[in-house]
Amino acid sequence: MxxxxxxxxxxxxxxxxxxxxxxxxxxxxxxxxxxxxxxxxxxxxxxxxxxxxxxxxxxxxxxxxxxxxxxxxxxxxxDPHVIGVYQVQASSWSIPNIGNGLFQQLLSEPLVPVL
The missing domain is CATH 1.10.880 (Transcription Factor Skn-1; Chain P)
Incomplete structure (x- = not known):
């Protein structure tokens, strides 16, 4: 120790x-x-x-x-792979990232002509 x-x-x-x-x-x-x-x-x-x-x-x-x-x-x-926790973690990571990309795209497109 x-x-x-x-x-x-x-x-x-x-x-x-x-x-x-x-x-x-x-x-x-x-x-x-x-x-x-x-x-x-x-x-x-x-x-x-x-x-x-x-x-x-x-x-x-x-x-x-x-x-x-x-x-x-x-x-x-x-092990997370045996129990299935890993798949939940992967989906909980991907959903906000996909949503964040869509959110940023929606915010940036209307502002492009203004800039």
Whole structure:
């Protein structure tokens, strides 16, 4: 368990370090510790750290939903493909996207002659 925490912490630090702008390990630790004068302060706090935290929350949510699915069905091999949840997810994704495309098309066509 300790190894997993070490790996998680190191992946968080590495994801804060690497990107379009490279930030060194010492600079990341000083920014997280509270150094507001560092040049990469806004990159870490406004862009990279929220992405890392949201990715962790999404991963925890997926793990929790899988655990609940396996617990409710009393099936340790419960898989979304076997149960049919995957097809519902695909249709729930495609309907708003198709509707959004039609909605944008209806809105943009009357405005074209005006522009």
């Amino acid at each position: 300790i190894v997993l925490f070490i790996l998680a912490g190191s992946s968080i630090v590495l994801s804060l370090m690497f990107g379009a702008v490279k930030v060194g390990f010492s600079e990341v630790t000083s920014i997280v510790a509270g150094n507001h004068q560092a040049p990469s302060h806004s990159i870490i706090w406004n862009i990279r750290l929220p992405r890392v935290l949201i990715a962790g929350l999404v991963g925890m949510g997926m793990a929790l939903s899988g655990t609940i699915l396996q617990g409710v069905l009393c099936n340790p091999m419960a």
